[in-house]
Amino acid sequence: MRNTLIFSGTSCPALTGKICENLGMAPAEAELSQFSNVCYFGPVLAASASASGETSVRILTSVREKDVFVVQSGSPKINDTIMELLIMISACKGGSANKITAVLPYFPYSRQSKKKSHRGAITARMLANLLHVAGVKHVITVDLHASQMQGFFKCPVDNLHAEPLIARWIRRNVPNWKDAVVVSKNAGGTKRVTSLADALKLNFGIVTTDRRRAGTNMTASMIMNQLDGFEEPPSVNGNGNRHSWAMSDDQDSTRSQDGNGAAPTRHIVADSQGSPRSSHGPPLRTNGLTRSPFTRALHTPSQTSPIDELGEDEEEAQDYNDERAQVVTHGRLVQGHIVPDDYPSGSQSEAGGEGSQSYQATEAEDTMAMSHASSFFAPEPHALGGSGDAEPSSDEEDEKLQDPKLEHMITLVGDVKNRFVLIVDDMIDKPSSWIAAAETVVKRGHAKKVYCMATHGVFGGDCLEQLQACECIDQIIVTNSFPISERKARDASKLVILDLSFLLSEAIRRNHYGESISPLFQHIVD
Structure with missing residues (x-):
């Protein structure tokens, strides 16, 4: 390609060599070095021999009115890599380059693209501003950690994908x-x-x-099981009593009746983890949420099912439909690391002795479980507003x-x-x-x-x-x-x-000739 130069940083010389080989050209010459830090302490002048010295860049070829591409990716020495990239861009700008494009296969500091606390910094946006000040006119990168980062730049950004x-x-x-x-x-x-x-x-x-602290007996996963219609028999303590309490259902206008003509009572039971469960009747409604239509309730032979009271045709219609049952594994x-279900933990030891699966439920703890269920769907406001960071x-x-x-x-x-x-x-x-x-x-x-x-x-x-x-x-x-x-x-x-060299070399070629890069996102079947 005429009037085109490709410079390589110290982070990925092998990748740059493959890109240039695909384009039929050689990498442009540049001298990259580091000076030792010099510190003055009173009358003593000491030279630091540390590897992180001052970065020096010298361009060894003319870049006047040329289309310049600087290939530099993240590396274990990330801060030295960034400074080297910025100085190379500034040197090319000072040499009257026509257009400077930064090729960043891995964009540094991409995981710091949002503020996580009151005094936090959006470092990815700061780096985008530094690239603009240095003289970048275009950026080519691959799979940004957050796609909205493209809005940080004041120049066009080609965010390529490695998915194909x-x-x-x-x-x-x-x-x-x-x-x-x-x-x-x-x-x-x-x-x-x-x-x-x-x-x-x-x-x-x-x-x-889902996180739970050792010593507590409530988890969001157990509550989600109950909401999805997974019904279990009530737990029984050492005295043979069932831990349950009645809960009226004002939203259901009709209920199925047992053989004596009495409406069955809906119970909420505390399982081994202290979470609320529905022992009989329709799935429990919490905060107006019902069981997903794509999940079928599991019925045991001892439980009364509304399907038993339907006719043969209606029962067949209930059993055969287009709904797909979800497969949920805990x-x-x-x-x-994954541990067995009977692995001893602090919560089990405090509940009913080490290795014990029984739990002495009380009315106060049951109330706390229901409160936890409601707070699971209505999380406390975050310090920065909203409901907090949903994607850690x-x-x-x-x-x-x-x-x-x-x-x-x-x-x-x-x-x-x-x-x-x-x-x-x-x-x-x-x-x-x-x-x-x-x-x-x-x-x-x-x-x-x-x-x-x-x-x-x-x-x-x-x-x-x-x-x-x-x-x-x-x-x-x-x-x-x-x-x-x-x-x-x-x-x-x-x-x-x-x-990735073929993807990046084609992006560079299309960028130089002003061609569309849309074909690079398409899946080509062999």
Whole structure:
């Protein structure tokens, strides 16, 4: 391409070399170095030999009236990488470049795209402003952590997607991929998961975690079970008494009658976790919410069902319809790992002795359970307004999972039995949430094989080593948007790295010639 120069930062020289090779050109020459920090303490002049010195950039070729592309991604030395990028852009601007485009396969500080506290900073917006001040006229990136970040920039942004590349790998390498299930490991990634599932025409599921402190006996998951029509017999304490109380139903105008002509009494019972349950009759209504129409209530032979009183034709109409029953599986998490249902915890020990499943329910605790149920649907206002942050970051999620004082109830929604599971997110940084989701679909959902897929393989700390050691994870698929050391890649036999160079080189070519980049978002079937 004429009048085009591509410069490489120190974070991804290999990726830049592949991009230039695809375009039939060589990387432009530039000298990148660091000065040692010099500190003056009174009469003593000391030179610091630290690696984080002052960044120096010298452009070794003419950029006057040229179309310049600077390729720089995030790296373990993220702050040095950012300063190097800004100085390179400023140097090209000072050299009278016609247009400067920053190519950022992984956009740094993308997880800090919103204020989380009163004195918090929106760091991603600050970095966008720094790029504008340095002289950037266009930005090319891949899979921003939050798509609304494009509004932070004062220049056009091309947010490319690695989804077509990942979907192509799935079609080629996952056996019986048409029967696979795409799973989101948290509520914040459902949009990304449904997009891939729609592209491949696959079913999808979701894994969510609900926190509960050791010593309490109420969880939101149990309340959701009761609301979805899962009915259980009332619990019985050591004296043989049932823990229940009557609750009138003003919303139902008619009730089924038993053999004596008396209307059956609806009871709310406290289960082993202290959560309210409905023992008989229609599902409990809380805050005007009823059971989902896509979920069928489960009836035992000892329970009275309204279907028993219907005629043969009406009963057949009730049994055969187009509704699909949801498959909901629950599990317990202790320090990020699935444990058996009878695993001793602080809440069980305080309730009825160590290992005991019985719970001495009282009227005051039952009232607290109902209060907890209502507060679950009407959360307390957040300090910054609204109902708080509904999508916690991966760092916050992993820190909570590792807290030994907290026990989590993990819920899998979707049928993954004897199927291949594709757990998808935008990046892999910490391992806890990935391992918890993989253990859930394998140990609770009885999945056949698990693939962990993400665009950016950040792999902070010993993340890659822990994922490699997890028996429930079969393969880890990422792209080369974030530099991964050769030693880590060599030691991780489960790791598969997909090449983004063709996607980025085509985006650069189309950007230079003023062509549309819409074809880069399309899925091409082999």
